[in-house]
Amino acid sequence: MALLDWIVGVMESITSDSTPSPLNGKPNSLYDVYRDANHIKQRIVDLDYGGKDKDITDKTHVLCNLSTVYRDLVRNGADTISFFGGEYVAGDSPVGNGDPSVGSVEAGSHTAVHRWVGDPTQPNNEDMGNFYSAGYDPVFYIHHSNVDRMWKLWKELGIKGHNEPTDPDWLNASYVFYDENEELVRVYNKDCVNIRKLNYDFIQNSKEVFPWRKSRPARRNKKSQVEPTAPVETVDKIKFPVRLNEILKVKVKRPAVNRSEAAKAKANEVLVIKKIRYDSGRFVKFDVFVNHGRLKIL
Numbered sequence: 001m002a003l004l005d006w007i008v009g010v011m012e013s014i015t016s017d018s019t020p021s022p023l024n025g026k027p028n029s030l031y032d033v034y035r036d037a038n039h040i041k042q043r044i045v046d047l048d049y050g051g052k053d054k055d056i057t058d059k060t061h062v063l064c065n066l067s068t069v070y071r072d073l074v075r076n077g078a079d080t081i082s083f084f085g086g087e088y089v090a091g092d093s094p095v096g097n098g099d100p101s102v103g104s105v106e107a108g109s110h111t112a113v114h115r116w117v118g119d120p121t122q123p124n125n126e127d128m129g130n131f132y133s134a135g136y137d138p139v140f141y142i143h144h145s146n147v148d149r150m151w152k153l154w155k156e157l158g159i160k161g162h163n164e165p166t167d168p169d170w171l172n173a174s175y176v177f178y179d180e181n182e183e184l185v186r187v188y189n190k191d192c193v194n195i196r197k198l199n200y201d202f203i204q205n206s207k208e209v210f211p212w213r214k215s216r217p218a219r220r221n222k223k224s225q226v227e228p229t230a231p232v233e234t235v236d237k238i239k240f241p242v243r244l245n246e247i248l249k250v251k252v253k254r255p256a257v258n259r260s261e262a263a264k265a266k267a268n269e270v271l272v273i274k275k276i277r278y279d280s281g282r283f284v285k286f287d288v289f290v291n292h293g294r295l296k297i298l
Contacts, residue, residue: 029138030138032127032136032137032138032139034118034119034122034126034127034128034133034136034137035117035118035119035127035128035137035139036116036117036118036119036120037119038053039116039117044058044061044062044065045065045113045116046061046064046065046112046116047064047065047068047069047108047109047112047113048064048065048068048108048109048112049112049113049115049116050112050115050285051115051120051283051285063215065212066211066212066214066215067212067215067217068108068109068112069109069150069212069215070212070213070215070216070217071104071108072104072105072108072109072150073104073105073150073153073154073157073212074157074159074216075216075217076104076108077103077104077105077154077162078159078161078268078270079161079162079163079268080161080163080164080165081101082103082104082268082270083103083104083105083154083162084103084164084165085101085102085103085106085107086101086102087167087170089169101272105147105150105151105154109150110143110147111283113128113143114128114129114134114143115128115129115283117129117137117139117143118130118134125283127140128140128143129283148195149202152195152202153210157213160265161268164193170189171188171189171190171193172188172189172190173188173189174186174187174188174189175187232249232250232251233250233251234250234251234252234253235250235251235252235253238250241277244276244286252271254269255269256269271288271290273288
């Protein structure tokens with residue numbers, strides 16, 4: 001959370017509704033006018049931001065943020081595909097409706113911070129809130145340094161399945177950037193896997209420094225399960241497509257219950273919801289709640 005704290009610090013010191021103070025007689029290079037003015041001072045960043053501020057205490061907000069990091073790095077990032085997202089190879093079209101899934105951090109706290117910082121009064125939530133303009137805000141580079149740090153944390157948790165892709169197609173994927181001399185250089189994934197080769201590192205991982213590691217949701221209490229007051233159809237009885245503009249409850253049959261430890265070690269149990277269509281020009285966020293007791297409900 002250290003770099004996220006710094007994001008808030010930068011925004012607090014450079015408000016979007018006043019002229020930035022010069023530094024050593026020069027324009028303040030950290031200033032960006034296109035930031036959410038409501039998120040400048042005395043605010044805790046919302047790592048699960050969905051477009052509206054939550055009416056909760058600061059203490060609860062911190063606990064929610066810790067749970068969100070646990071969700072992105074552990075619960076929703078249980079294996080390579082879950083963390084990195086669906087596979088794309090040469091010839092694939094860009095991300096679109098029906099394409100492979102987005103990774104846990106990418107879809108979660110990463111996007112939430114972009115939206116939280118961006119200016120909602122602008123047509124496209126510039127700067128941080130839009131792909132084309134995010135790099136205009138210096139906060140972008142702080143934020144993505146933290147995303148890289150979360151990648152490192154994910155690898156160092158020591159959890160089975162937290163492995164980077166080994167396919168040559170991923171290792172040899174490359175991108176072209178301008179260097180400090182304004183010369184084009186090509187960078188490969190395989191050259192970025194070990195950050196020590198890049199001559200930098202992040203603070204060392206520990207349970208004391210990273211309290212989110214203790215933020216696993218409490219185990220469910222079977223006795224607290226409540227039967228629904230209205231009938232809930234099984235997924236095969238639902239007539240698709242359906243609109244997600246209101247709560248939708250569906251019974252879903254689990255492929256297996258009471259799995260052995262060997263079976264659990266062999267494969268993760270992941271609920272995947274596919275073919276959700278949406279307007280790619282708008283931010284879309286919805287939450288899935290699973291009641292995995294006697295009745296399986298989405």
